Amino acid sequence: MKASVEHILEKFAFTERRACRLLLVPVSSYRYEPRQNDDSLRERLIALAREKPRFGYRRLHVLLGREGEQVNHKRVHRIYREAGLALRRKKRKHCVRVSTPLGIYTAPNQEWALDFVHDAVASGRSIRVLNVIDAFTRESLAMEVDTSFAGLRVTRVLDQIIAERGIPRSIRCDNGPELTSRHFLAWALDRKVDLVHIQPGKPTQNAYVESFNSKMREECLRVSWFQNLFEARRIIAAWRRDYNERRPHSSLNYMTPAEFAAKASGGKDAGFACLKNDIAVFHYWNGPPQASPDGLSWLA
Numbered sequence: 001m002k003a004s005v006e007h008i009l010e011k012f013a014f015t016e017r018r019a020c021r022l023l024l025v026p027v028s029s030y031r032y033e034p035r036q037n038d039d040s041l042r043e044r045l046i047a048l049a050r051e052k053p054r055f056g057y058r059r060l061h062v063l064l065g066r067e068g069e070q071v072n073h074k075r076v077h078r079i080y081r082e083a084g085l086a087l088r089r090k091k092r093k094h095c096v097r098v099s100t101p102l103g104i105y106t107a108p109n110q111e112w113a114l115d116f117v118h119d120a121v122a123s124g125r126s127i128r129v130l131n132v133i134d135a136f137t138r139e140s141l142a143m144e145v146d147t148s149f150a151g152l153r154v155t156r157v158l159d160q161i162i163a164e165r166g167i168p169r170s171i172r173c174d175n176g177p178e179l180t181s182r183h184f185l186a187w188a189l190d191r192k193v194d195l196v197h198i199q200p201g202k203p204t205q206n207a208y209v210e211s212f213n214s215k216m217r218e219e220c221l222r223v224s225w226f227q228n229l230f231e232a233r234r235i236i237a238a239w240r241r242d243y244n245e246r247r248p249h250s251s252l253n254y255m256t257p258a259e260f261a262a263k264a265s266g267g268k269d270a271g272f273a274c275l276k277n278d279i280a281v282f283h284y285w286n287g288p289p290q291a292s293p294d295g296l297s298w299l300a
Contacts, residue, residue, distance in 0.1 A: 097199045105136035113209035114173040121226040137261040145233045151181035170194035
């Protein structure tokens with residue numbers, strides 16, 4: 001505030017009292033001259049900062065106390081800033097995404113959901129499982145197991161699925177480095193696949209694959225002991241076959257994902273299968289009311 005008063009005195013023809021009254025600063029505070037000499041403390045603080053350049057004022061205050069300097073931490077902070085010793089902290093960049101709610105799917109390959117699950121083998125080495133599911137049929141399209149994944153490895157797995165099933169319209173995923181790399185973005189652009197990145201810290205926006213992850217962890221990972229990476233691949237592949245072909249799925253009227261996919265692809269119960277899936281998807285819908293593609297009134 002003292003600097004503000006001096007600025008007004010320089011710019012305008014105000015008296016000292018009037019400038020202080022304008023800024024609500026007591027005249028006695030403006031005229032106060034400190035009696036302590038901070039030169040010795042400033043020199044010692046600068047010397048310590050040169051020895052420990054990444055220490056902040058709090059740690060330097062502790063070092064001063066060890067040397068017998070009994071000084072208030074607020075005084076140390078003031079001198080620390082006046083001497084220009086404040087550290088420059090890099091501001092963390094936050095990823096900004098627009099919320100995209102789950103849609104209403106009526107056919108396979110409209111949207112795939114992708115996510116990673118972490119676990120470890122008996123030696124303590126961590127492993128990762130790349131899960132890819134179809135949002136309509138709830139089929140597990142891939143469960144790739146390895147110690148690490150790069151963007152190139154992810155796209156190779158997706159290309160293998162595309163060779164069997166065709167190209168999806170969109171892929172919903174989080175903001176991991178593998179899924180935001182230049183290679184992955186270029187791969188999606190080249191194949192005209194829309195990438196739907198969820199907002200950071202909101203896994204419920206990718207609810208289908210998160211639900212699949214919880215089932216996988218409860219029914220496979222927590223009841224299995226992996227001796228090595230190859231055994232983990234064998235056990236997880238067997239659980240994937242069981243999930244697709246034998247496990248009843250409550251959201252599919254207790255059909256297996258393989259049965260539901262077969263009926264939805266053109267069997268006599270295809271319309272019923274699509275209707276049951278639409279109802280299940282409708283329960284997850286958190287956006288404004290929508291009309292269904294086939295004009296069902298309960299979606300309006």
